[in-house]
Amino acid sequence: MFISSAYAQTAAAGSGGMMSSLGGMLPLVLMFVVLYFVMIRPQMKRQKEHRAMIEALAKGDEVATAGGLLGKVSRLGETHIGLEVAEGVEIQLQRSAVVQVLPKGTVK
Secondary structure (H helix, E strand, O other), rough: OOOOOOOOOOOOOOOOOHHHHHHHHHHHHHHHHHHHHHHHHHHHHHHHHHHHHHHOOOOOEEEEEEEOOOEEEEOOOOOOEEEEEOOOOOEEEEHHHHEEOOOOOOOO
């Protein structure tokens, strides 16, 4: 009484099935292309730069860590570094915790 009847529509003869499916996928493909150039590619570039910076660390470099610590690199290991945060105080960190190499003379 309150619900109207629903009738199925018949498919139109000769509809371009292949062309309409390609046309429907075009916005999806364009969205992935834009996503690649806006998000994925810049992130990969930042990762490459960070990896190069970590590999180039040398004893005596002044660095900032992800936790906000500033100090001088006193020991270098394959995966860890020794960071002198004060005179006579050395901590051990993972290399990946270093986020920035500071100019000489920043850490006093």
